[in-house]
Amino acid sequence: MKFTVLSTTAKHNTEFLQLPDRIILSNQSSNFLISSKMKLDEFLSGLDKDEIIIADCESKQGVSLYNEALDTSFTVLDYKPNDLTMEAADLAILNYFKRDLRGKSIAIYGTGNIASKLALRLSERSAKVYMFGRNPKKISVCVEALKQITFEPDLICYGDSDSRVDCLVSFVSSEKVIGKSYLEILNDNALCLDGGIGNFSKGFIKRALESNHEVRRLDVRQSQEIMDGYINSRLNSEFDNIIGTDTINGEIVVAGGIMGRDGEIIIDRISKPTRVIGVANGIGGVKNDSELSDEEKEKIKNVQEAIEQSFKKSVGR
Structure with a gap:
C-alpha cells in the first residue's frame, strides 16, 4: 500500500511544505503540510490514483483537507495530528x-x-x-x-x-x-x-x-504504533464483520450492539455467526426465557439450525 499524509496548521506561515517522510504500516510515506484549497487541488491533481490519503480532519484557516479529499476518487482516511x-x-x-x-x-x-x-x-x-x-x-x-x-x-x-x-x-x-x-x-x-x-x-x-x-x-x-493501529483498524476493521443487520432463514437478525425491534433475533456476529444470543425486547434488552412465545422459540431454533448448517458447509463436513 502507498500512503500520503496531509496535515494542516493554524499558523499562517506557509501554504505548502514537504515534511520528513513518515513510516505508515512499515511503508515509507510522503508527508506534506497544506494550508489552502488551491494548493491542495494542485497537489492532488499530480498524485498517483492508487495512493491512500491520510488527511487531517480538523478544519484550519477555513480548509478541511479531509472533507476536500473526500470529493475525489482517492481512498481517504481521516486522522487528528493533535x-x-x-x-x-x-x-x-x-x-x-x-x-x-x-x-x-x-x-x-x-x-x-x-x-x-x-x-x-x-x-x-x-x-x-x-x-x-x-x-x-x-x-x-x-x-x-x-x-x-x-x-x-x-x-x-x-x-x-x-x-x-x-x-x-x-x-x-x-x-x-x-x-x-x-x-x-x-x-x-x-x-x-x-x-x-x-x-x-x-x-x-x-x-x-x-x-x-x-x-x-x-x-x-x-x-x-498508535497511528498504525488506527489506520489498520480503518482499512481492516474486524468490527465490520460483527455489527449489522441481516436475514437468516427468513428471520431478521441483528448483531454488534444494534438494538433490535421486538421479536428480532440477536446473534453474536453478522458475518459467519456462531450462535443465537436471544430475542430482542424492543427496548434495548433481551427477553428472558419465560417471556418467549412459542413462535419466538421456533425463530431461535430455525436461526440456530441455519447457523450450524452454514458452519458445517464452511468446514467441509
Missing part, C-alpha cells in the same frame, strides 16, 4: 517516570487543544497538573472546565511561581516563551518537554541542562 501529538507527549512522560505518575507534579504551559487534553490524561494518571499560560482568562476557563470533567478535580490546579513540579511541558505556537524564570519551579532532575518545538528559550535550555534536568523536543514518532 491527538497523536498528545499521545506522544503522554508516552514521553510515562517513559521518563517509568510508567508511574503517582505523586508527580507536572506543569503544562498552554491552554489549547493539545495542552488541555494532555492535562486531563495526566490527571487521570494521578499526576497533579499545574496550568500556565499567557492569558489568565484562558487559563481560568481551561482549569475550571477540566475540573468539571475529571474524576480528580483537586489534581487540576492554577500554576504560579510557588508551584513545584517534576516535569514542565509546553504546547503553544509562539517561540521562546519559556524563559529562565521557569527553572525556579522545577524540582531536581525534572523533565522539560518542548511540545511546541521552539517554546524554550536558549537561556532556559542552557541553564536546565547545567542543572541536570532532562530537556527534550517532543518526537511524535513515539505515537507511531
